Amino acid sequence: MTELLTLSPRARANREKIYQAAITLIERQGLEATTMDGIAAEAGMARASVFNHFPSKLLFLAEFFQRFTDDVIRAARSARLTGFRNRLEALFAAIGPIAHANKAMVREFASLAMGHGPLADAESEADDIMRTFFRELVDEGQASGELRADVDPDVLTDFLVGILTVTTHDWVNSGQKTPLQADLSARFDLLFQGIEKSSA
Structure with a gap:
């Protein structure tokens, strides 16, 4: 997680938003049923942004x-x-x-x-x-x-x-x-x- 230090405050905030959205979905429906598209929708962000911060579920x-x-x-x-x-x-x-x-x-x-x-x-x-x-x-x-x-x-x-x-x-x-x-x-x-x- 040392790479977080190189991110701008805005990028860190976006990453945290994506992370929290993913955790919410995984807790609710499990990892297998959780998709990157679903995470992007939950976070209100573009799918590319999700992959940029987390290339894998x-x-x-x-x-x-x-x-x-x-x-x-x-x-x-x-x-x-x-x-x-x-x-x-x-x-x-x-x-x-x-x-x-x-x-x-x-x-x-x-x-x-x-x-x-x-x-x-x-x-x-x-x-x-x-x-x-x-x-x-x-x-x-x-x-x-x-x-x-x-x-x-x-x-x-x-x-x-x-x-x-x-x-x-x-x-x-x-x-x-x-x-x-x-x-x-x-x-x-x-x-x-x-x-x-x-x-x-």
Whole structure:
């Protein structure tokens, strides 16, 4: 999204209008039924303008996921908590409401992310952002003695990212009926029992 910095204010406003129109349609009728012509009509703009900013429908989902990840990390950091477990719960508290408010978009993204160029790239970038955040938590937890020092921080970070990804995909595949925040807490609690430093 660094290319946005080179756009004029008017071009950025038009791009945002197109993005919001696409998200509205995808949420309402799904990605497959959403067309570039429909997006142009919803945005009140020429079809060429839509293609100029988003050459593929998949790019709308890719940008959604990038924004989703940024929003989650921003919300988790704004809690200003310390300690591995507290910061982890702050992350879940951020993910849950944002995911539930965007169920249709999360479902669309999760169903297509694996093996699709721009979506796979977006998921990889989001994983890197999440991995950086988790590594901060792991380093803090080991430095404070909350986590076992003999656990490899890189391996643990990868486990955390994997559990987050798998739990979110399972939540989508099971129909998004349960609170995602609770699903994440339950799974991470099991892991935490193995990595928590014993008080004995």
